Amino acid sequence: MAKKQVDGEGLDIPDRIHALPVKRTGPVVAAVIVALLAAMLVQGLVTNPRFEWNIVWKYLFNENVLEGIGYTLLLTVISMVVAIILSVILAIMRKSINPVLRGVSWFFIWFFRGTPVYTQLVFWGLFSVLVPKLSLGIPFTSVTFWSIDSSTIITAFNAAWIGLALNEAAYLSEIVRAGLEAVDPGQAEAAKALGMKRSLIMRRIILPQAMRIIIPPTGNETIGMLKTTSLVLAVPFTLELQFATNAIANRIYKPIPLLLVACIWYLFITSILMIAQSRLEKHFGKGFEARSIVAEDTGDKLDGPLAVSETKKDRITRGNNVKMIGLNA
Numbered sequence: 001m002a003k004k005q006v007d008g009e010g011l012d013i014p015d016r017i018h019a020l021p022v023k024r025t026g027p028v029v030a031a032v033i034v035a036l037l038a039a040m041l042v043q044g045l046v047t048n049p050r051f052e053w054n055i056v057w058k059y060l061f062n063e064n065v066l067e068g069i070g071y072t073l074l075l076t077v078i079s080m081v082v083a084i085i086l087s088v089i090l091a092i093m094r095k096s097i098n099p100v101l102r103g104v105s106w107f108f109i110w111f112f113r114g115t116p117v118y119t120q121l122v123f124w125g126l127f128s129v130l131v132p133k134l135s136l137g138i139p140f141t142s143v144t145f146w147s148i149d150s151s152t153i154i155t156a157f158n159a160a161w162i163g164l165a166l167n168e169a170a171y172l173s174e175i176v177r178a179g180l181e182a183v184d185p186g187q188a189e190a191a192k193a194l195g196m197k198r199s200l201i202m203r204r205i206i207l208p209q210a211m212r213i214i215i216p217p218t219g220n221e222t223i224g225m226l227k228t229t230s231l232v233l234a235v236p237f238t239l240e241l242q243f244a245t246n247a248i249a250n251r252i253y254k255p256i257p258l259l260l261v262a263c264i265w266y267l268f269i270t271s272i273l274m275i276a277q278s279r280l281e282k283h284f285g286k287g288f289e290a291r292s293i294v295a296e297d298t299g300d301k302l303d304g305p306l307a308v309s310e311t312k313k314d315r316i317t318r319g320n321n322v323k324m325i326g327l328n329a
Contacts, residue, residue: 055257059248060264068244069265075161075229075240080222082165087172092202094177105173112170118234120167124159125235157239160232168225175217179210211284219277223270241265 045051059065093105112120123130128150135147154162183206191201230242238247242262249258 050256051260052254052257053260055252055254056260056264059245059258059261062248062261064244064248065241065261065265068239068241069269071157071237071239072226072229072241073269075157075164075232076222076226078161079164079168079229080225082161083168083172083225084218086165086169087176088207090169090173091176091180094173095180109170109173112167117163117167117228118231121160121163121231121234124154124163125156127154127159156235156237159235160229160237163235164225164228164232168221172218172221175221176210176214179212179214180206182213183209208284212281215277215280215284219273219280222277223273226269226273227266 046053090105090108093101094109096102096105131150133147134150134153135144137144137146187205187209188201191205196205229240232240233243237243245258245262246255249255
């Protein structure tokens with residue numbers, strides 16, 4: 001006996017047409033072309049003697065290179081942590097009802113977004129020349145309670161992460177502000193009706209929901225920060241990965257193999273950061289994914305041409321709609 005044909009709502013479908021899926025030759029042709037180009041690229045990389053892969057493998061795990069990776073990661077982590085904290089503060093100040101706080105936030109963002117990061121790093125490298133001593137005392141007088149040489153605090157490493165963090169905070173603050181403004185204002189109004197304070201609303205209601213929008217661009221900025229650390233030569237800070245490989249290349253007169261060493265390590269670290277970013281996006285997007293409200297999966301699926309393009313999300317949405325129709329009835 002033939003199986004009874006029904007639609008998503010369980011209704012009979014008379015004279016159901018069983019259409020065949022359309023053959024798509026475009027993806028096959030594109031896949032063949034891409035495979036050929038990839039094979040040509042790999043062959044060129046492997047067979048070209050000018051890349052000198054023996055030199056690449058020799059210095060890939062060199063102690064100076066590994067030390068440079070450590071400093072690169074350390075600069076990235078410190079700069080991003082400080083930048084994220086500052087960006088949240090700046091974004092909240094930008095949305096404040098206090099005009100002074102809004103003005104300070106606007107000026108910070110305007111200045112650090114409007115000047116190149118290389119120029120800022122040069123400035124921080126010359127900070128001890130511009131300000132020889134850091135002191136605490138009565139303003140506009142010669143009375144000083146405490147003072148210290150700037151060079152003991154603003155070292156090359158500190159100047160590097162301070163310059164990177166301040167520049168990055170200006171960009172991240174706009175990302176955070178966009179995330180905060182994307183949250184429905186009704187959420188804050190409902191929290192106020194329950195008697196919650198503004199700080200508690202921001203910490204417990206607004207920020208957790210805004211993270212879904214903030215995380216993807218923040219992940220991109222983190223990856224960008226990893227590569228921006230190569231500019232700290234302007235401070236000058238000479239222990240990060242790019243300078244370490246350049247120093248070896250200048251010593252042995254082999255620039256191309258050492259550039260490949262730096263590329264391999266940057267690609268490896270970036271791949272790990274991309275995986276971490278995808279996990280964070282999935283974590284903060286839990287409440288926004290389509291989930292089935294049906295107790296058990298009945299296994300009913302569409303037949304015909306619609307079944308070809310129906311995804312898991314489509315099936316969940318269809319099942320939820322059928323369930324809601326039954327509840328409303």
